[in-house]
Amino acid sequence: MHIIQILWDRRDFFLTCLLEHIRISLTAAVCAGVIGILTGILISRHKRAAGIVLGIINVVYTIPSISLLGLLIPLTGIGDKTAVIALTVYGLLPIVRNTYTGLTNVDASILEVSEGLGTNQRQIMTRIRIPMALPVIISGFRNMVVMIIAMSGIASFIGAGGLGAAIYRGITTYNMTLTAAGSILIAVFALLSDWMLSKAERMVNRRYGIE
Amino acid sequence: MSKVIEIQGCTAVYGRNEVLSRVSLTVEKGEFLVIIGPSGCGKTTLLKMVNGLMTPAEGEVLVNGERLLECDLTMLRRRIGYAVQGAKLFPHMTVMENICYVPGLSRKMTKGEKEALTCKMLEMVELSPDLASRFPRQLSGGQQQRVGIARAIASEPDILLMDEPFGAVDEITRKALQEELSALWQKTGITVLFITHDIGEAFKLGSRIVVMKDGVIWQEGTQEELMSAPRDEFVKRLISK
Numbered sequence A: 001m002h003i004i005q006i007l008w009d010r011r012d013f014f015l016t017c018l019l020e021h022i023r024i025s026l027t028a029a030v031c032a033g034v035i036g037i038l039t040g041i042l043i044s045r046h047k048r049a050a051g052i053v054l055g056i057i058n059v060v061y062t063i064p065s066i067s068l069l070g071l072l073i074p075l076t077g078i079g080d081k082t083a084v085i086a087l088t089v090y091g092l093l094p095i096v097r098n099t100y101t102g103l104t105n106v107d108a109s110i111l112e113v114s115e116g117l118g119t120n121q122r123q124i125m126t127r128i129r130i131p132m133a134l135p136v137i138i139s140g141f142r143n144m145v146v147m148i149i150a151m152s153g154i155a156s157f158i159g160a161g162g163l164g165a166a167i168y169r170g171i172t173t174y175n176m177t178l179t180a181a182g183s184i185l186i187a188v189f190a191l192l193s194d195w196m197l198s199k200a201e202r203m204v205n206r207r208y209g210i211e
Numbered sequence B: 001m002s003k004v005i006e007i008q009g010c011t012a013v014y015g016r017n018e019v020l021s022r023v024s025l026t027v028e029k030g031e032f033l034v035i036i037g038p039s040g041c042g043k044t045t046l047l048k049m050v051n052g053l054m055t056p057a058e059g060e061v062l063v064n065g066e067r068l069l070e071c072d073l074t075m076l077r078r079r080i081g082y083a084v085q086g087a088k089l090f091p092h093m094t095v096m097e098n099i100c101y102v103p104g105l106s107r108k109m110t111k112g113e114k115e116a117l118t119c120k121m122l123e124m125v126e127l128s129p130d131l132a133s134r135f136p137r138q139l140s141g142g143q144q145q146r147v148g149i150a151r152a153i154a155s156e157p158d159i160l161l162m163d164e165p166f167g168a169v170d171e172i173t174r175k176a177l178q179e180e181l182s183a184l185w186q187k188t189g190i191t192v193l194f195i196t197h198d199i200g201e202a203f204k205l206g207s208r209i210v211v212m213k214d215g216v217i218w219q220e221g222t223q224e225e226l227m228s229a230p231r232d233e234f235v236k237r238l239i240s241k
């Protein structure tokens, strides 16, 4: 009850936070998506590079988010920019890994036939590997978006905006309701995004003859 | 008669394993040449030498008088039809997209062109035009194999390579497919290089038959020649099945 009350009473504040949150997570998701897919495509052609790159990304992934933010402050200062960078770095793992897995798991006999029919290397990537990997790439993207939205909550600890600001303010002023309201909004936003992306995923899968 | 495919003293190796030993074979224009032999004797490897999926360690391959080592393999392959066991259709493409795949590699096709080509090819392999929008997984094994053949000949190649294309379909469908392929060959005058391990199929389709054993060509000739003068027990047993 209190939560609904506070959401209504301070709707302007929450709306600002929510829009900030969307802006930060969307920027990070797009950055991680673009960089991650390109990286996945690049390393799919070089087995050795793939091991190294995936290894590095895995290690970075194990750094607690709060300390990654701390480590970034001397480099990029405090605020939204640092938050976006940190979130992008975390978002890379699921998307690079899924892109790589999807591209390299294409049935070898299909690849051989496509080559035998006269497909050049670029076309094998654009017409066979990428479309066949698309369902796996999209499911990685979906995981990544949900993770970024949840993690953006921490961004306000380094002065970035978003719903984390509500949580942070609630904690520092012993206002549990405020903290709970911020958390619930993040959860709702994450679930909603997940649901929308699952629709997109279903659409792509249907288009690509899966399920 | 002109030589369409010339395989000259070709040896093929996988690692240290020699799977073809100095094989020579010439295919004339318009021939329906069937290669038969037990599993693992090197039939697929020999076929892949013709479209450059396998490069000989020794010897040379010429297609239409062009040396494979010197030509643009990708462009050459677009002029050679290729159909394999289990069809291996592209699962993310509809029947229409699969059929228009090879011509679509070289140029952008309009929707109208694609539809016309698909219609024509589906008719040629005796499938209903209604199947054009289906995905491969929505087809029976026999239908997939027919689409696989349509995909292989859609750009009107003058050579067709077929690697046990009817190996994965039931007996009745196989008989029908064999008849259709035979009719297609007679109608178009296409040169066919066809692999099978079924001697009945080889006799039914082949204008000439090559028997392989352990990476070498053991005997070649027409059905009559093989029947009347089999080289040894191995050939005798093979053709009496």
Ligand SMILES: Nc1ncnc2c1ncn2[C@@H]1O[C@H](COP(=O)(O)OP(=O)(O)O)[C@@H](O)[C@H]1O
Pocket (backbone or CB within 6 Å): B014, B017, B019, B037, B038, B039, B040, B041, B042, B043, B044, B045, B046
């Ligand atoms: N990719 C490969 N790597 C290693 N050995 C192979 C490969 N492909 C085929 N071989 C071997 O080469 C031999 C000939 O194979 P293949 O040409 O496929 O025979 P066939 O088509 O007559 O059954 C077999 O002994 C097979 O095990």
Ligand SMILES: [Mg+2]
Pocket (backbone or CB within 6 Å): B043, B044, B045, B163
């Ligand atoms: Mg074989």
